[in-house]
Amino acid sequence: MNINKFNKQELENLLLHDAEVTQILCDYDQHKIILPIKKNISQDINAEIVFENVIYFDMSFYEPWGPGIYISEVRLNENIDILERLKECNSISKDYFQIVILLNSGDKINIIASNVVYSEK
Secondary structure, X not given: OEEOOOOHHHHHHOOOOOOEEXXXXXXXXXXXXXXXXXXXXXXXXXXXXXXXXOOEEEEOOOXXXXXXXXXXXXXXXXXXXXXXXXXXXXXXXXXXXXXXXXXOOOOEEEEEEOEEEEEEO
């Protein structure tokens, strides 16, 4: 499934709650963030979310709610002050949108990209 600014709400419909995240791969040269996940531990469904044309990525590691490696929620950030600041610096197109992934540890993964590819394996 391809997700872009026109169908970005589909990200929230992927039912990723409790999906296991154990690593995040960053391909700086290709501007990609790759998030391999186990979507359903009991059924061993592996999936991958590839964020393409990434212009911003950050993540906290301080576990304010305690240790945890599971997705609590995926949401779109409509209050995108980071994106507005980046537009001022680099004349970035309006095709980008911000995704926030909240882990059950309380940590957040923030990504601004123009395309997301979701696939199950």
